[in-house]
């Protein structure tokens with residue numbers, strides 16, 4: 447209501463540097479987005495300059511200072527969306543994935559996915575999460591979007607006419623109303639709203655991430671190796687590799703605390719000799735892993751990104767899916783506006799959910815099944831998984847099906 451909007455100009459030499467000047471935000475919007483992570487920012491950009499009045503609220507005061515170390519494998523489809531939003535062009539670096547090598551420890555099966563299998567130029571790109579965040583953020587700051595950082599949303603209310611958002615900003619409690627509330631906060635606030643329920647499953651696994659140097663330099667191949675303890679991925683990242691190593695919660699604590707050479711030896715033992723010895727490791731960080739997805743919704747509310755579904759990172763699909771949520775929601779909001787229909791009405795939300803249902807459930811079932819099938823010690827299942835990989839490798843139409851769905855989602 448009486449909040450101060452940060453209109454920011456970007457310092458071109460460093461996309462994360464900014465100067466801020468202030469002007470008041472409005473009392474009422476068409477769309478209020480809660481959560482300025484990469485997905486919330488993408489939606490804000492997709493709605494910018496469309497005539498739709500949209501406000502983005504982010505809890506962190508200086509979000510670009512948080513150096514999240516996770517690597518992200520972006521699909522070719524995500525690259526196309528980010529390009530349209532103007533954020534891809536701001537990325538300082540990315541590493542193309544030219545092949546995906548999938549194997550199963552202690553069974554014979556393996557498969558290799560290539561761009562030709564999917565009929566595209568590149569299978570995807572590895573980017574540093576922080577770089578991606580900064581590039582979308584810089585694009586947002588350079589736009590005319592209404593964006594308030596340092597605004598922690600504390601309360602949400604909706605009825606059939608719209609929603610009200612209460613937030614703390616610079617020590618004051620403030621409110622805005624909107625026709626549609628979009629939750630892009632990772633899913634923490636949804637439980638306040640009557641009607642929204644989640645299915646949740648703790649995988650009892652953590653992902654340990656780090657930059658890794660191997661005797662062999664990366665050649666564009668992304669390695670995904672399944673083991674009974676969970677998958678381990680080594681993604682090409684500039685000259686080196688980005689590691690995503692799934693382990694039990696206890697093991698995560700142990701291996702992040704190991705000295706570098708013991709850690710590298712342990713990784714070599716786990717991953718095998720495909721890249722020679724590992725000779726260097728950057729800072730290690732660990733993330734708890736869960737499956738969480740909304741099974742119902744509330745009036746005047748749309749969920750996107752991790753607030754709609756949080757997945758295991760095994761196939762690198764969470765952000766790719768979230769970006770498609772944002773893009774398709776923007777299309778629905780813009781269509782409603784152009785056709786003179788009210789934004790956030792049940793018909794519009796039902797259409798959005800219907801469009802997303804197939805994509806979201808297909809990716810969720812795919813990633814969850816990979817974990818359930820491959821992360822086990824059952825000799826029969828291990829054998830079946832090995833046979834499955836051999837079948838995938840020798841059946842081009844099946845390969846094309848899998849590769850295109852990893853790149854474009856259900857529409858692949």
Ligand SMILES: Cc1cc2nc3c(=O)[nH]c(=O)nc-3n(C[C@H](O)[C@H](O)[C@H](O)COP(=O)(O)OP(=O)(O)OC[C@H]3O[C@@H](n4cnc5c(N)ncnc54)[C@H](O)[C@@H]3O)c2cc1C
Nearest residue numbers: 481483484485505519599631632751752762763764765766
């Ligand atoms: C180890 C690991 C590897 C991964 N690898 C891949 C990959 O290779 N490819 C891929 O596609 N995905 C990957 N993912 C998934 C991906 O990281 C997430 O899907 C993505 O970051 C979700 O973005 P988001 O914007 O929806 O949510 P978040 O990044 O969780 O952002 C939520 C935002 O909301 C803000 N917020 C929270 N509460 C409030 C509040 N009360 N008020 C205001 N703001 C609030 C937060 O500050 C934050 O900025 C990986 C995940 C992990 C853990």
